[in-house]
Amino acid sequence: MKIESDAKLLRRRKIFRNIVLVFLCFLSLLPFYLMFVNATRSSNEIKAGISFLFGSSLSANLKNFASAQVGLGITVLGSMVNSFKIALPFTVLSVYFSALTAYGMYAYNFKLKKVAWGFIMAVMMVPTQVFAIGYYRFMIQINLIDTYWPLIIPAITTPAVVFFMRQYLQGALSLEIIEAARIDGSGEFHTFNTIVLPLMKPALATQAIFQFVFSWNNLFMPTLIISSSSKKTLTMFVQMLTAESFRADYGVVFLGLAITILPMFIMYFILSKFIVEGVSLGGVKE
Amino acid sequence: MKKFFALILALAMTTCLLAGCGNSGASSAAASASGSAAASASTSAPAIPENTITGDPSADGAFVIWGWNTDFVTILEQVLPNYLSADELSRVVFVNAGGSDYYQDKIDEILADPSNDLYPDIMLLEVGYVQKYVQSDYLQDVSALGITKDDMANMYDYNVQLGTDTASGTTKALFWQATPGCLQIRADLAEKYLGTTDAAKLQGMLDSWDKVVAVSKQVNEASGGKVKLLSGYDDLKYIFCNGARTQAWYDENDTIVVDDAMKQYMDVSKQLYTDDSTFNTNQWGTDWAALKDGDGESTEACIAFCGCPWYTYWCLTDTWSANTVLIQGPQSFFWGGTGLAATSDCSDSELAGKILRYTACDTQAMIDINSANGDFVNNKAAIDYIDANGSGTTSTFTCYNDQSIVGFFKDKCEGINASLAKGEDQKICEVLFPVAVTAYANGSSDLDTSLANFKASVHDMYSYLKVD
């Protein structure tokens, strides 16, 4: 009797939970769905209310969007190229130097190791915003303002990635492999590049995705550093969607947003399994 | 546990970082993009190209002109060749800062460095901040460039005031555009709700703020809220800031002053808000723009927008073409406008003088400017000529019943007082005061609190201005 009602209870509970979960999934997608729908509707249709059916104004909106972006000094595709120009070297530098630092911390013993590690732990929580003023003025002083360098170079110092990489190395790399390489006469740097890095591939890949996304979505530093229209990044282009040339038409605003969101949207659904695993399964991997 | 947790920590940290801790980005550009809406809109040509330098700034005798769009390029290419020698023209280097967002920042930086190849010999300036430069030591008195009072005789007075340092009486910046304000009335809706499309009758109905408030209320009631006279009280800010004030934003002791006209603006706004007789939109907002094309039945629409020549030509939609009646409304004012000035370390005063003369003084050259780009030029004689012979504007916009746009605007500069202009006007009028107006209008704070908050915010932005 008890078991039977338990099963019933369990079933009911499962149904309830599933409903809630489906609702939350729906909630995650809804704003994006409305965005894509509205990108195909005319301004007056949008003003009349919500619709879940695609409209027929996509080509008109595209045309209006194209003419609206003429006045901005940069096109949406141009801004994507710019973002890519920053995000790609940023990712490579970040992943490579973090792996290098983590390896240096893991494989060697040296005097200041504890201090150095403590330092990395300590600065992990320091947000960029608190030294942005100093950074901005420093870049003016050394004449790097309005170039991409200030957005790329800090990739060398991403403490959280170093931290992750070191944790990973502890699980994935035994020092015997390095010893063996030494016996074979491999130089230290050579060992790192040819033996350690390949071993770290899964960690590198996960972190590369996250670092790329971080750089791509970053709005704070580009805004501070970049002033030429032609150098603006995608996120800065999003800001310009608030300019009057776009605001004149709801359809164009939604279309513009859809275009700016699309690259991450596609990337996420291609790599989602990987990303979610990176976030949630990493903890049990060890 | 520690290891495991550390790994989670790292993972979470990086995902947090990656996703930007989303909230972290900064975007002054966002705000300045939306903010500069008004500024950039005041540049009539719709196309602003890449951030570019035309010519070689390091060449001997290079003469550098700074602007934030291609407005001036049209003049440079189509008008000035008739007045300058080929040699002079070939020396001109045009630096396009590519948008007004960062124009002041860029120019301010380079003005401090006269040895820089890109140091401007001439710079373009917008009305909202021209006084900042006029009051500085970075611009030259036009008389030093050979431009006399006689040369400026045809200019509209308010534009001369804008380019003049009132304390010393020296004129430093000259404007080639005049931007008298107006109300643009949508004829089909005016016929339906105001019962007339006659400009004089409409003006009679809307020539004071009491009448504007009353008519707004009446239209709202008659249309059941679908159609309102004005899109929002925010639209009125330039009328009050650039027309109705009798005192500057601060006095000679740098104490912040709120003119009675601005208090009247707050009262008018509150009344309009209380009556629910506008849509309470902000100028250049999406909602505001969406009202232009409403049909007044299934979608909301409004009857009147505040305007001026460049706005009429370039910013109204097809719905308004052959459907617009221009009237003055309760108050004359100005809105936007571009001028130019020579810098104090200008390398060639003679050439600078010529360029200023043939952009902002010479009647025939200004008629040519109008033929080239349709600007409503800052020259009474040229405007008389254009009024009689037709405008060269490339805009295809026309008014209701072919009301003459130039003919309407030609006397609307009279009575505008710009002697109160200060370098801080743009930020105060467009950014800070609207916050106080909205807070008071919608009842979130009373008059004294709103004004106190406003003064505190001015002091916060310009610490040298004091709260009494």
Place this chain on the structure above:
Amino acid sequence: MNKEKPQRIKSVSYSKYGLLFIAPFFIAYILFSLWPLLSTFYYSFFEYVTRNLKTTVEFCGLQNYKNILGLADGERAYFLTYLGNTLRLWILNFIPQVLLALLIAAWLTDNRARLRAKGAYKVLVYMPNIITAASISLLFYALLCKFGPVMSTLRSWGLVGSSSDLMTSKWATSLTISFILFWMWYGNSTLLLIAGMMGINPSLYEAADIDGATSRQKFFHVTLPLLKPVLLYVLVTSAIGGLQLYDIPALYNTGAGGGLIGLPNDTSTTITMYIMRLHSSDTGRAAAVSVLLFIITLIISLIFFRVFREDDGRGRHHKGKKVGA
């Protein structure tokens, strides 16, 4: 390059490589983070006044701090006002975020009521976190503004009055911004808590089952106490992230003219918006705001590390063994 004989291989002899390998990180950090941080401190003691293009810089001691804290005559405590705004926006998002994340994480790790399609679910709830926050903020603005599709539909159904406008209400704006944050971040918290819950030794649940504990009891007496470090971690990162809250309020409902004033009536302006607003015109005050923000961040992380260390010390005692599992 490296011809040492095998017998000399001891990590000690390679110590210089360790230093060499970590050198780029530290050099870059000192140059591009630490130096700017120190100079920010330095700038905060100077008064910058720019008027008509003339900038004067004068040492002013703690005056900038006094000004932003409202301690000087005639000055408003803008720092405190904006700190209050920031905290309001953060708290309104964090409480529901962590509650929902806990609930969902408990459901998804519940071995008795196994739910299907967990993977797909995780993918969907995490998604908003990846998408550009700037675009999302603007998207919500476009959907919810006065004549946007959502309000128009509500109006036509008669659910809201003809003049109602979310953008003119302090609470509507705050709640919407908080909702966007919540919506973007609860998926992330859920995944973290799931990872934390999976790390809990199943034998503890088995023991609880034998004792006849209900799901609820297990959750409150086994899961929650053992989850404390993860929860604490979620709290601290969220709080530090929340203090930097920028692009969503800066793009959602702000005043015209680039003043970075969070509408209505300055009630959605955050601290970092204030820094941005001041950064080019008043370096000194912007720096002082940054320093105070830094100090608050520092205090939060110190508390976190302290509590974490204590907890970890205790944790190793009786649950250390299950870590490898």
